[in-house]
Amino acid sequence: MQRQIRNLTLAAMLTALGLILPLVTGNIPRLGNMLLPMHLPVFLGGLLLGWQYGLILGAVLPLMRSLLFGMPPLYPVALAMTFELATYGAVAGALYRRSPWKCLRALYRALLLAMFAGRAVWGIAEIALLGMTGKTFTRQMFLAGAFLNAVPGILLQLILIPSVMLALHRTGISGLFGADAGVRTANGQFYASFSSAVRASGRRISACARRALCFRKDNNGGETAACFALQCDSHGRFLPAFFAESSGAHGRAGRTYLG
The missing domain is CATH 3.30.1300 (Pantoate--beta-alanine Ligase; Chain: A,domain 2)
Structure with missing residues (x-):
């Protein structure tokens, strides 16, 4: 029961963080597209709380921000991000939880594979959503949105997320470095x-x-x-x-x- 309360509290904090962080770059949409601030709490949710929490956080945050603040636009951006971020949280959480070694190598492997999986799902979602209105989603649009424009955000995630996990490990919250070895x-x-x-x-x-x-x-x-x-x-x-x-x-x- 105590663990469930802790998880729910942490999930609520990450949800609030996901709503607030994009406000920092809200006046500069291009900067937000580069730094990807909404991705950070989703990855952390999956890694710290498990794939179920990561999936829910990723699916809820884009829709909540769109409905509360009007950004990102609901169609097609927020809807496509819902599938993308849900994949990030679920894949990162599942891979990290299943890894027998809770170390930096396992953490980076989970992050990188989740990033590729989420971007692939985002591309499929964009194709489907834009196809409903007769528009096309080209390979150039995919490469620009998924990788070229996102390089600063990817680097930020690869630096900041392991640093946060290390810091939380000192408090006993994170399972890094063998903390889940039975x-x-x-x-x-x-x-x-x-x-x-x-x-x-x-x-x-x-x-x-x-x-x-x-x-x-x-x-x-x-x-x-x-x-x-x-x-x-x-x-x-x-x-x-x-x-x-x-x-x-x-x-x-x-x-x-x-x-």
Whole structure:
């Protein structure tokens, strides 16, 4: 229940951000088309909250802005953006959530693939919407809108989104760097994620670069000392390793493994 409330609160904040950010460039439409401010909260929603939230945020934001502020124009811009942004949030969230390694490499892979998928969907939507009125959507229009004019916004997203994820990781919100790696102990005790194990211990990861975290926790009358160690492999992926030994009336040492 607490997690659901947190997710809904964060989704509401991202929705408000998506409505406000375009106002910064509202007087200069060309600048808004280059920086793509509405894309940022949609990507963050998918990455932080999952593909369902990302899809809903992407589908709702363009329509809400069009109805509330008259920008972007409902037809065909806002309608096409609805499909585009919904794809961004859903694909980025799904790919990142399914990745076994929550690291920068996985984050960038999810972002780049989502960007290509969303632009492809945007092109298809523009063709369909303009075709209803007998207009054509040329390849030159697609390349200009999807890539050439959007280069500053793409670069901004590739720099800003990982930076925000890193900052949120320090607060325990983001699952970057192995925070979602499930851990199961020999006695059957299971932590759904690295971050939940940290919360269970009453401690928090203070920095992304921190390589190990140890905590003590009572378990059936025995006190368990556990350490999470983060190491990098040759591909730059983080390898979570779990070590534990138990002592006390009901505790015993045992081998542990990743669940």
